[in-house]
Amino acid sequence: MAVDQLDTRILRLLLEQPRTSVREYARILGVARGTLQARLDRLERDGVITGVAPSLSPAALGHPVLAFVHIEVTQGHLGDVADALAGVPEIIEAHSITGGGDLLARVAARDAGHLEDVVQQLNRVPGVVRTRTEVALRERVPHRLLPLVEAIGRAAAQDRR
Incomplete structure (x- = not known):
């Protein structure tokens, strides 16, 4: 347009x-x-x-930990895994990607332990092969x-x- x-x-x-x-x-x-x-x-x-x-702030809502989770998916299960991710409230957004994974999810958590619980929940989703998590330290460009x-x-x- x-x-x-x-x-x-x-x-x-x-x-x-x-x-x-x-x-x-x-x-x-x-x-x-x-x-x-x-x-x-x-x-x-x-x-x-x-x-x-x-525009809402997850940090102000009590979820100050921001992480990016790379999710590798079994071939042919991308849609099913994406549907499962939509049911996880801590996932703010998720995108299918190229490179070292199939999906990239932005996750908000209360603390490191809560983030671990969310990642473990993702690892139990049928079709998820593995995850790799990167924690954001500070927002540099909003x-x-x-x-x-x-x-x-x-x-x-x-x-x-």
């Missing part, structure tokens, strides 16, 4: 001021409310905007999308010239 400069400005506002009303966004951007709403609808329909939920949105906007502006 092509994102133009107005889309980029809209996305920037959504990221920087997520609790602002559509009317206020339109005023800030200097566009009609209908124009803004049509753009937002298109961005949602095209899958650019995927939700409006608040989850962010604004730099990417801005780069896309700059590229769109270059293309228009």
Whole structure:
């Protein structure tokens, strides 16, 4: 999907001021409310905007230990293992990957013992061959999308010239 400069400005506002009303966004951007709403609808329909939920902190929820678990899966069981992972609440997200494993799961835990319990639970899932766990020490670059949105906007502006 092509994102133009107005889309980029809209996305920037959504990221920087997520609790602002559509009317206020339109005023800030200097566009009609209908124009803004049509753009937002298109961005949602095209899958650019995927939700409006608040960003939550697992650490503030009592799960300060963050780990990445590489999971090797028996061939042909990737879907079954992924379904089982969806039932483990401590798994924040999981992705199928290339390289030294089949799945990579981001796990939040209360402490090291809790993390070990979660990893042992993963090891008992039918189809899991082995796991390898890496504990995050400190977040160095927080989850962010604004730099990417801005780069896309700059590229769109270059293309228009």
